[in-house]
Amino acid sequence: MQNNFSDIIAIILLTLRVSGSALLISVIIGISLGFFVALREFPGRKILIGLINTGMGLPPVVVGLLVMIVLWRAGPLGFLEWIYSPIAMIIAQVILATPIIAGLTLATIQQVPQKMIWQAKALGASGWNLLWLLIRETRLSLLAAVMAGFGGIISEVGAVMMVGGNIRGETRVMTTAIVLEAQKGNINFALILGGILLVLSFSVNFGLTLIQQKVKKS
Amino acid sequence: MKRFFAWLLLVLFLFSAPSISASKNLILATTTSTVDSGLLDVLIPLFEKQSGYKVKTIGVGSGMAMEMGKRGEADVLLVHSPKDEEKLVAEGFGINRKPVMHNDFVLLGPPNDPAGVGSFKSAKAAFGKIASSGVLFVSRGDKSGTHKKELSIWPAGTVLSNLWYLESGQGMGTTLMIASQKRAYTLSDRATYLSFKDKVRLVILSEGDKVLLNPYHVIEVNPAKFSKVNAEGGKAFSGFIVSASTQKVIAEFGKEKFGGVLFFPDAK
Structure with a gap:
């Protein structure tokens, strides 16, 4: 009964929704942050870089715990009633993926030869033009950063379990469903879900890879 | 243009989660x-x-x-x-x-019952026998109702030494799996045990005592x-x-x- 087809479809859609939204937001924040830190000089820059690099390995359960405390009714953002909702899961995933994307973007941009930037500037590129040029030039590595961020959140279980509550039909995603089914002893069903998750992850990454490799040829 | 619509559709899909009135x-x-x-x-x-x-x-x-x-x-x-x-x-x-x-709760153990608790009617006596024989016992260890119940059954003065007393810190299902793999004793609610019966090599060794009601x-x-x-x-x-x-x-x-x-x- 709990293994029926429509349940699985709902779980897959929610997984794509939550991780997709989280990825989109993390990409926007992470890439902007990476560019900013790579190209600007400001006080505390080294500390910020250190923080971003630490953030690349944030323990998901700690993030989950903190997000849970903040979103709880008694917490500072409790009035929003976001706890145990997909939004809470998205927030946790954004916190996990943003540093990964920012850190890899930062490393990518810092590797661009300074000469190239000077040359572009000499040719009249400035501001947004320069930014666009850098994005085009480093697209291979930037897409790898996006894939790393996606990998971090689609496979994550501890944080989304805590802040989402694993509610059937509402906040149950692939990873938390697998944990639940394994706990129930439905090993076969857990394995099937695991297989679907791998296929899902492969499809998304393959799509990104196609974009990445297309860029390489042109 | 086509690409723009594709992106628009994607964003709509991502952020169209149904909202429910809070109260x-x-x-x-x-x-x-x-x-x-x-x-x-x-x-x-x-x-x-x-x-x-x-x-x-x-x-x-x-x-x-x-x-x-x-x-x-x-x-x-x-x-x-x-x-x-x-x-x-x-x-x-x-x-x-x-x-x-x-x-109700049931005391489970390996089918060959190495501590020999199968003959006891009282759950407390069975627990005491496990403690004195030193055969492995897997506890939930997570402050759950089952864990609290288990702690209340050990005879007064029992030392829960980690030589034989293991705390899984996990749910009932996982704890049953661990107990089965380690050929250990454990306390479980009957419902979870019934749904796991085919997957674990554990049998009921003590049941029916009043203290085991849940x-x-x-x-x-x-x-x-x-x-x-x-x-x-x-x-x-x-x-x-x-x-x-x-x-x-x-x-x-x-x-x-x-x-x-x-x-x-x-x-x-």
């Missing part, structure tokens, strides 16, 4: 056993249909469920840890505690303490689960799937 949300904090057994998958849709509330069922250990009640992070609790429940009510965090149903109560979180608690929703759920028709559903649950009743209705 109709009801947070039910309960134990993993009621979720894992599938009972709530039957009861919650019935309640939602009758009342119009949207229930957020959070399945955690009884310890965590009670803590959520204490902090006003849940509206209603369905738990099985009587001593803590009485304390919760005495401290004013919970109100209207009502009996809902019970099942009663579930429904408790509303006190709205006088926490202004954000959904008092009406909590009351509605409490009334629903002790109603005659729901109690009948509980009594029938599991007959088809497990060939036996998992929970015995207790509400008067």
Whole structure:
């Protein structure tokens, strides 16, 4: 009964929704942050870089715990009633993926030869033009950063379990469903879900890879 | 242009999650056993249909469920840890505690029963024999109702040495798997054991003792303490689960799937 087809479809859609939204937001924040830190000089820059690099390995359960405390009714953002909702899961995933994307973007941009930037500037590129040029030039590595961020959140279980509550039909995603089914002893069903998750992850990454490799040829 | 629409569609898909009016949300904090057994998958849709509330069922250990009640992070609790429940009510965090149903705990062990506890009628005596023989015992170790029950059974003065006493810190299902793999003893609620029977090499060695009864109560979180608690929703759920028709559903649950009743209705 709990293994029926429509349940699985709902779980897959929610997984794509939550991780997709989280990825989109993390990409926007992470890439902007990476560019900013790579190209600007400001006080505390080294500390910020250190923080971003630490953030690349944030323990998901700690993030989950903190997000849970903040979103709880008694917490500072409790009035929003976001706890145990997909939004809470998205927030946790954004916190996990943003540093990964920012850190890899930062490393990518810092590797661009300074000469190239000077040359572009000499040719009249400035501001947004320069930014666009850098994005085009480093697209291979930037897409790898996006894939790393996606990998971090689609496979994550501890944080989304805590802040989402694993509610059937509402906040149950692939990873938390697998944990639940394994706990129930439905090993076969857990394995099937695991297989679907791998296929899902492969499809998304393959799509990104196609974009990445297309860029390489042109 | 085509690409733009593709992106637009993607963004719409991502951010179109249905929103539900907040006051109709009801947070039910309960134990993993009621979720894992599938009972709530039957009861919650019935309640939602009758009342119009949207229930957020959070399945955690009884310890965590009670803590959520204490902090006003849940509206209603369905738990099985009587001593803590009485304390919760005495401290004013919970109100209207009502009996809902019970099942019972069983002492499980390897089929060859290396500690020789199978002959004891008293659960306490069986536990004492395990402790003195030093055969492995796997405890939940997570402050759940099952863990609390187990701790209350050990004869006074038993030293729970980690030479033979292992704490899994996980749910009942996982703990059964560990006990089976380690050829150890463990205490489980009957419902979870029945659903795992085919997957583990564990048999019932002691059952039926009065101390092994496992009663579930429904408790509303006190709205006088926490202004954000959904008092009406909590009351509605409490009334629903002790109603005659729901109690009948509980009594029938599991007959088809497990060939036996998992929970015995207790509400008067």
